[in-house]
Amino acid sequence: MSKIYTTAAEAVADIPSGASLAVGGFGLSGIPDELIAALAEGKGTDFEVFSNNCGVDGHGLGILLGDKRIRRVTASYVGENKEFARQYLSGELEVELTPQGTLAEKMRAGGAGIPAFFTPAGVGTPVSQGGLPWRYHADGSVALASPPKEIREFRGRRYVLEESITADFALVHALRGDTEGNLVFNKAAMNFNPLAAMAGKICIAQVEQLVEPGEIDPDQVHLPGIFVDRIVHTGMQDKQIEKRTVRAAKEARA
Template sequence: MALRSLLSRCATAFQSRSAYEMAASARAASSTSKRFFETADEAVFDVGDEATLLVGGFGLCGIPENLIDAVLRRGARDLTIVSNDTGTETKGLGKLIQKRLVKRAVASYVGENSEVARQYFAGDLEVELLPQGTLAEKIRAAAAGIPAFYTPTGYGTLVHEGGEPIRYDGHGHVSKISHPHESREFGGRHYILEEAIKGDFALVKAWKADTAGNLTFRKAARNFNPPMAKAGKITIAEVEEIVPAGEIDPAHVHVSGIYVNRIFKGEHFEKGIEKRTVRSEGENRPRSAVGDVRERIVRRAVLEFRDGMYVNLGIGIPVLASNFIPNGMTVHLHGENGLMGLGPFPTEEELDPELINAGKETVTILDGGSFFSSDESFAMIRGGHINVTMLGAMQVSRYGDIANWMVPGKLVKGMGGAMDLVSSTGAGTKVIVTMQHQTKNGEAKIVERCSLPLTGKRCVNQIITEMAVFDVDQKKGLILTEVYDGLSVDDVKAATDAPFIVSPDLKPMAQVTIE
């Protein structure tokens, strides 16, 4: 009887497997029978309803645009997409969202696609926002057969404590929230447990494939493509060129053919550019309209640089600091989308859609620079290999908490790489916030406690505004070290909603000069 009961339970468990899961097993078993396909439509022939798709790319750079179009034509519904971002309203993964084929999006940033916000608040789309480095590591872990891992990223935030809105009910109320994560302490630092993410299909874009199935990627188009390619049960690659085995130097293979199930050569690639930024020929220090206030901040911020430093600059005010690096100083600028050695904006002749920074602006790369995948980029960040990171903020608290990614019920863009970047302070990276001292409405941004959801807890080392410079001591709190010429300590107090100590060595706020 016991044996018969056990067999009955096993049979019931087997029968309870969804038809999709059984079909997926059959596909996996036969996936080695054919590797090269004529068209994208043929390559996605079995992408069905409720599939989970791991999709490479960063913004519109390196996205598998032909495969996305093929999935759109196929019309599979209730998809879960896992990608760094969701494209724009009409490009990339935005096409699938626009047609309401997606029920759930897992991403680190959705700020370039207003349709995501519309469907999210209407209750038609689930959106789970993850730190960019955590997302990359979740994918990498799945590919390596690791079910979960501990990371310092997100400790003390909604990512750790739960409560991040994932679905709304269409009437302004949150109907589904994220769950809390287990946490542990290792070596005096706090970490949270994150689980790997698996996918039914990985859709990636490569530059070349050889007939052995090996892939190589071009410039910053590598980004999320290699980790996604390694984590799919079935990986489908669209490429620009297929060459004989051996033509790609084995030392230049970025993804081994062991991970790649299907390949097809695309006939057309749009290679869209989200933020076309160029400079005039002979212009060495291209600038947007910085403005007096923002320029005052960045001219002070660059004084934190030292020759030979590795520095990550966030979008907005921080990235402007690259225009004021003194002549003769070498600063290696890191882009979390997979670049080291960022150079100035390109001329029209140098413009390359596969060479962008983390803000999705077209850039150049300097001699001695390098490209790498997103998972490796965040290993550099979390491992403390970046000397300084600068980023903006909505609020910074007295003891160095930072909020810069979300206004509940109003703003749903995502944290991007910010949570990973600020978590690196525990590994030795100096975290500097560069921001205007008050909001446009005159509200203080330096506060006793952050009222907005946190990006990181007790992680900011220094704050630089147009009015002042503060050091942040984890025990003493804010220490005012510099005040802009013409302002008084009382002026700073009036604009600051947190108590601070005035340094006995208080100085006028310094400014770098560029010849």
């Protein structure tokens, strides 16, 4: 059966309300923006998202967030998204903040069939001891806090047990892909994309360049097609800049 879908809307059409989503990208680098925009055009809501962050205001996952269609986010940081911070602090959104390397490994482990692993990251902090606010009340008090996690000692050092992540769907962006789903990511877009793809039970990839099998050198494949279920050829995308800082022309000449 062909993995090729004509449009992003067709590729995400069966994602239901309440689905969990592993989403690639870091800030605005390598985000599956067309897949997210197509999902935003649908009626699905109440999503649980696993992603390094949650886009920015009005772009990427920030679109779904702004429409209040995300109920829970597992991420590494709030970033530049003011609406993300507002919803979290006002009690409208449940947020599990996780060390970035731990989040990456949780996705990779989920895709590899590993249910949990031990890591030193977060030992001796609320990450392992519990008490991190997951959801606030409207008055600012904590409505739901993280539970404590198992700690074990190996070779004289303490480690915390972290459970892996699997999601109903993965949304990723790649520079190049063939019709069998083998993907190549461009530079910084390598970030969370292959890990999110592995964690999703159904992986949907948007690719800028679509080629026939054999046109990608096997040694250059970053993610094998066995992890990819659907492919949408979106062509070259406009690259958004998360935060631009420039000097005045006079200062630049000086």
